[in-house]
Amino acid sequence: MFVAWSPKDDRIYFGAGVKTYRHLFSVPSQPVTSGDLVYGGFSFDREFRNVAFIRETGGEPPEVYVAAGLDFDKARKLTDINPQLKGISLGRQEVVRWKNTVGQEIEGVLVKPVDIRKESGIGCC
Numbered sequence: 001m002f003v004a005w006s007p008k009d010d011r012i013y014f015g016a017g018v019k020t021y022r023h024l025f026s027v028p029s030q031p032v033t034s035g036d037l038v039y040g041g042f043s044f045d046r047e048f049r050n051v052a053f054i055r056e057t058g059g060e061p062p063e064v065y066v067a068a069g070l071d072f073d074k075a076r077k078l079t080d081i082n083p084q085l086k087g088i089s090l091g092r093q094e095v096v097r098w099k100n101t102v103g104q105e106i107e108g109v110l111v112k113p114v115d116i117r118k119e120s121g122i123g124c125c
Contacts, residue, residue: 005029033072058093089114
């Protein structure tokens, strides 16, 4: 199945069969999740009443969650993959942006050392 997103018109294009033929379809693209979170691995039940997914943040490793409907704010955490990380300080993460050689904006994540200080001379804090 062909799937592509067009930033020009913010639509998702996909190929699908209609009876004995195949056609190109499009739907408007709109975000369903939000916040400074990373989501993936979505899996819906047959009735689309519940969705299981993986969610992580800069301070939390990936965990499996389930949400009723699309209420991601009330999702229930199902796993505790890395319990050994409780109480361990992780480096603070910051989204940084820059332009590449052809002028496109690139986005990345800068992970700062846990014990970094302003006087370190790194100039990032």
